[in-house]
Amino acid sequence: MYFLNGDRTYIKPENGCKGLSLQLQNCLEQLEKINSGKRIFKLNFFVDTNSNSEYDKLLKDLRIQVKELIGSEILISFISQAPLSCKVIVEAYYYDPENWDCQMLSEGENGTALFLNGTTEILMGTVHANQNSDCKLNAEKAFDELVETFEEAQFPLNSIVRQWNYLEDILGFDGEEQRYQEFNNVRSDAYGKAFEQSGYPAATGIGMSHGGVLIEYVAVKSKEVLTQPVDNPDQISAHQYTEQVLVGEACNLKTTPKFERARYFRYRNKKLIFISGTASIIGENTVGVGDAAKQTEVTIQNMQRLYADEVLAALPDEVANPKFGHTRVYVKNRKDFTKIRSVVKKFYGDLPVVYILADICRDDLLVEIEGKVILS
Structure with a gap:
């Protein structure tokens, strides 16, 4: 993580034509070499799984192997999203132990790490609920765990600056209720005011193929930190969407997605913008329906608006030289991968990118992109 005087690195299998177990083993072998020079505290495994039983078994086995390899418990997210070039990709996050003290507050599927530097506290972790097939019940369980974690760590809920929400079968329905809308309703209730x-x-x-509901978060408690929302003038904030773009009957509960388009974050001399999952939406409506290349172009332009000169000028700090960093590109349909990758390369060249096969939160959206911008 940049603000922890570290960063992330991607591990891809060197034997990409082999089966999943061999690819995973190869990634772990590479991880052992990387860990000898960096202090890794979190691993994200993006894995192509075929069932929830396979998901659960792989996750259990991986936790054992990683603990043996690292020598201590670390944060693990096991995300059932198929990489588009192999069967597994690992994101390894590391930090600088000379500047930050790291304490594991809890382990396992609801792992929590606390980073301390003077009076600054950063809480990072995962909550996971895969008890049944009902999205609402899993979401309620996950947010109950989230609220409890924050209470025990004595962090206010509104200290969350970045969050990732992975939903099994995001566009599916539980009876008459769309699963993403159910998640949004539960999130709104948990957040309250x-x-x-x-x-x-x-x-x-x-979306993800299996695994229920998985939530990752970064929260900050510090008088040395300044953070605030960043808006795209071309988009309506998601939490202000009208009923017309929310799925469900008029008589049903339909709350809006509670997130900002981006969030500015400054800690001492480190300044960045967290860019949320972004799609081809102008106002609140999808643009480029059926055209993956057009949607990718509009998506990137939407992201660029979030660090355009007029937006940066409105920030409370003097900032310059925005540099777009590591990114994930979520692709709905494998057949669109080549077109989407071509557009991303046109805008960002050889930027480190992970391409993941995942469903997007609207039927007509074909691509979603997230990232961060480093400022000086």
Whole structure:
């Protein structure tokens, strides 16, 4: 993580033509070499799984192997999204132990790490609920765990600055209720009025094949930190969407997605913008229906608006030289991968990118992109 004087690195299998177990083993072998020079505290595994039983078994086995390899418990997210070039990709996050003290507050599927530097506290972790097939019940369980974690760590809920929400079968239905809309309703209830003054977190809401509901978060408690929402003038804020773009009957509960388009974050001399999962939406309507290349172009232009000169000029700090960093590109249909990758390369060249096969939160959206911008 940049603000922890570290960053992230991607591990891809060197034996990409082999089966999943061999690819995973190869990634772990590479991880062992990387860990000898960096202090890794979190691993994200993006894995192509065929069932929830396979998902659960792989996750259990991986936790054992990683603990043996690292020598201590670290944060693990096991995300059932198929990489588009192999069967597994690993994101490894590391930090600088000379500047930050790291304490594991809890382990396992609801792992929590606390980073301390003077009076600054940063809480990072995962909550996971895969008890049944009902999205609402899993979401309620996950947010109950989230609220409890924050209470035990003595962090206010509105200290969350970045969040990732992974939903199994995001566009599916439980009876007459769409699963993403159910998740949004539960999130709205859990948040209550906590974010009314500070604005919501930057966030990504994205589909995965198996695994129930998985939530990752970054929260900050410090008088040395300044953070605030960043808006795209061309888009209506997601939390202000009208009923017309929310799925469900008029008589049913339909709350809006509670996140900001982006969020500015400054800690001492480190300044960045967390860019939420972004799609081809102008106002609140999808643009480029059926055209993956057009949607990718509009998506990137939407992201660029979030660090355009007039937006940066409105920030409370003097900033310059925005540099777009690591990014994930979520692709709805494998057949669109080549077209989407071509547009991303046109805009960002050889930027480190992970391409993931994942369903997007609207039927007509074909691509979603997230990232961060480093400022000086």
